[in-house]
Amino acid sequence: MNLAVVLYTSDLRLHDHPPLRAALSSCDQVVPLFVRDRGIEAAGFAAPNRTAFLADCLADLDAGLRERGGRLVVRSGDVVAEVCALVQEADADEVHMAAGVSAYAHAREERLRAALEAEGRRLYVHDMVVTAVAPGAVTPAGSDHFAVFTPYFRRWAELPPRAVATAPRVVRVPEDLGSEPLPARAAVSGTSPGLAAGGESEARRLLTRWVRHGLAAYQDTHDDLAGDATSRLSPHLHFGTLSPAEAVQRARAAGGPGAEAFVRQLCWRDFHHQVLAARPAIAAADYRGRQDRWRSGKAAEEETEAWKEGRTGYPVVDAAMRQLREEGWMHNRGRLLTASFLTKTLYVDWRIGARHFLELLVDGDLANNQLNWQWVAGTGTDTRPNRVLNPVRQSLRYDPEGRYVHRWVPELAGLGAPYVHEPWRLPPEERARYDYPEPLVQLSDGLDRFKRGRGIE
Incomplete structure (x- = not known):
């Protein structure tokens, strides 16, 4: 019986999940895996609010998998080491994951690919999971990315949408693989008092409410500070509890000026991802230096x-x-x-x-x-x-x-x-x-x- 590992990163959902779909189509069993990456924690990116929201997301993902006969396996440590260890435990043939855009994500993917190939295993990295359009899918003549939004948007909008997949009905996971307990939101200190709830179930509820009751007026109300007439979907897009491709599809299906304005904002998100993917150093360095003499003291x-x-x-x-x-x-x-x-x-x-x-x-x-x-x-x-x-x-x-x-x-x-x-x-x-x-x-x-x-x- 062949088996695949699906490594979850910032794509914590079951609906419209290309890595999971690919693994299920090629293997009899899968191991949905999330690694609490010590490298991210050491770099200071595990802020309390995101850590608490992540706990919600993992709990919801595990619940969704259990409804389908599976479960989420959680490990902690270096991602490459933990994935390789699990691959050996489960005798997995392949690993599927979503493509990242940061320098850290690229380096992690390359380390993982090299480690798996050394053991005769294969890594499949899937585009269009964390973005609606993959970075590099549209480029101007003579450059590897668009530096100005408007021409990028024109090309982005012309691309045919990819099919949006439903959630699988059954996910078969081996029973004998160990897992750490799911992290608990209540165990995280220092969070904001009004922090929103996370998880795919909440994301889908918010998207449905937004399409029905908020989208039509978005063009006229999105800058109204007191009205707060925005989707509040950005945390779910960040953690991948909502598919950006599905958000684009459902907005376009609704139609109207509000939907067009909302889709444009989703395109801005893709635009920034394609810039960072092409120029990872700009996470800390000026994209265009202005010889600024920033104040200090x-x-x-x-x-x-x-x-x-x-x-x-x-x-x-x-x-x-x-x-x-x-x-x-x-x-x-x-x-x-x-x-x-x-x-x-x-x-x-x-x-x-x-x-x-x-x-x-x-x-x-x-x-x-x-x-x-x-x-x-x-x-x-x-x-x-x-x-x-x-x-x-x-x-x-x-x-x-x-x-x-x-x-x-x-x-x-x-x-x-x-x-x-x-x-x-x-x-x-x-x-x-x-x-x-x-x-x-x-x-x-x-x-x-x-x-x-x-x-x-």
Whole structure:
């Protein structure tokens, strides 16, 4: 009886899972395996919020497998060593896994391939599992990736969609293979109080609700900070509890301007993955260097701490940073605003902000996080690298009544427009009633500082 190992990484689902389908079609039995990668933990990427969400995902995956007659095998350690050990225990013929895009993922795949081939086993790496379109599937003439989004989107949208597979009805797993206990969410300390639930069941529930009740209005409401009219699917896309190909398919089937806008956002995710796959070093290095002279020293460190804690004196920035700490998630418009404030008003290195986001974001995806930060900082793929988002104007536009600010900055509750956006404009006697800090820096001074640092005339 032949047997295959299916190595789960960031693809924790049963629906539309090409590696699992391929293994089931070629072998009588499979071993669904997840390795708690000590390399990722040692590198600092196992943040509490993602660790807790991962526990939900693994528990749900195991439950789904048990409904189909199988189970999830969990091991801990070096991925290559643990996979090879299990292959020998089970006498497996082949290993299937999803392709990654980071330098770490590429190196892990190559180490695993070499180790398996040395034992006469085969590794199959499947594309279009963590992205809707594989990195490198569309490229411009003379380059291995698209550096500008719009032409990438045109080519991406022209590709015929791949078939989306249902979940298998039966998964046969050998009974005699040992497994560690599933990790428990309750055992993880330091999580955000409002952290969302993980798992494929929750992902599919959210997607169905989104398609039925939120998608149609998305084009008009996705920037409404207080309305929070976004899908909240990003953590599930990051952990792979939701297939991006299925999300694209179901949105297109619904049709309409909202669906088109949502699919465009899913394409942005693929765009960033293909950039990182082609240029892995940009996880830490500028994609396009601007000769920045980022501020450092005590004043910059104190301002950065105030930014992290949500006490910059700019209500919409502080609201977004407090939402991040409370939920492990932040509205996309808030991400743009807070990143612009750090990099272009405080003129602090984008890597510091990206690192803080990765410490808290449950959807802390290396490709999206790092490249969105670079886009805002002007060192990435943005064709207007020196644009600066004015937090007051953005607040007036995307939170006109101040409801988002009231929710997350309760010390300003009851304060109406325009003062909820600019509390420093209150008369002194009124200002004293609100326990809220003065602005860290005047916006005009921050702009001048940024221009000087970047050498803009």
